[in-house]
Amino acid sequence: MKRLLPFYLFTFLLLACQAEGEYSTWPCRFGYDNAIHQDATLATAMNVASRGVYCRIYESGSFYVFENNQNMKSQKPKTEQERLANQVLGLNNGIIVGFQTFNQTPNGGFVAYDVQCPNCVRKENNYLNPKFAVSMGSDGIATCGKCGKKYDLNNGGIIQNGKEGDVGLEKYLATTTGPYGYLFAGTKR
Numbered sequence: 001m002k003r004l005l006p007f008y009l010f011t012f013l014l015l016a017c018q019a020e021g022e023y024s025t026w027p028c029r030f031g032y033d034n035a036i037h038q039d040a041t042l043a044t045a046m047n048v049a050s051r052g053v054y055c056r057i058y059e060s061g062s063f064y065v066f067e068n069n070q071n072m073k074s075q076k077p078k079t080e081q082e083r084l085a086n087q088v089l090g091l092n093n094g095i096i097v098g099f100q101t102f103n104q105t106p107n108g109g110f111v112a113y114d115v116q117c118p119n120c121v122r123k124e125n126n127y128l129n130p131k132f133a134v135s136m137g138s139d140g141i142a143t144c145g146k147c148g149k150k151y152d153l154n155n156g157g158i159i160q161n162g163k164e165g166d167v168g169l170e171k172y173l174a175t176t177t178g179p180y181g182y183l184f185a186g187t188k189r
Contacts, residue, residue, distance in 0.1 A: 023188050024170035026114055026127075028095060029088045030057070032064070032183045041066040041074040043179035045098040048108055052140050054098035054153050056115060058089055069136040090114040090172075091121065092130050095185055097174060101140065101154040112174035112185035113157050117144035119166050134169070142169065 034042055045055035045068055055068040062083065063075040089095050094115030103109055120132035134142035140154040150160040157169030174185045 022171065023173055024114060025187060026091045026170050026172075027088045028090050028112070028114070028172045028185055028187045029086075030095065030112075030183070030185045031085070031087070032057075032082075034180050034183060036079070037076045038180060039066055039074055039076050041068050041072040042097075042183070044068050044070065044072065046110075046176045046181070046183060047179040048099055048110075051099045051101040051109065052154055054096050054136050054140065056094060056096050056136060058094040058115070067136075069138050069140070071138075091116045091127065091170070092133075094133060095172065096134075096136065096142065096153065096169075097176075097183065097185060098153065100156070103154070103156050107175055110174050110176050111153075111157070112172040113142075113151075113153065114170040114172070116170070117147060117149060118168070118170050119149055119159075119162065120144060120146050122167075123147075 042055050044050050044053045053068055053070055055066050058065050062078050064078060065075045067073045091114050096113045096115055100109040100111055115133045116130045117132040117134055121130045132144060132146050134144050136142050142151045142153055149162055151157050151169045152160055157171055159166050159168045172185045173188050176183050
């Protein structure tokens, strides 16, 4: 834990300076040390030289599962520390992380989105157990299987085919120290 303290302090200071209102209030609290796990699928999305590659992260039992938009998939068992950490992967077990190709600020363009379609969640008023996950395309477009709305992961998660009142993907504060470094995604409080 002492080894993680400098990273969390750095992350807190970096993220405390981000713009108000840009980030979701939906629950998210996730930290992952890829230096320990050496997950290649996740590393593709945490590499600044691989802009446009995104990785969906979710839990399955005692494993973290990683799927990127380039058809790679892997899973890693949680460490004892991770099992005790009470991590929250978005509104319903899923976030998407990666470096944007268009929008490179703040934080070099590294972003984390909730995997749930925000328009379906709001329309159905289902914040407790939503099942409206978007799927990622290799072109950086995420599509909702229920409503068909498309979101541009490379440009802040903005909606591409919405109507008035529709919103883009919920975005979380995010930072990484590199492909085989730390990842943090969370809600600003």
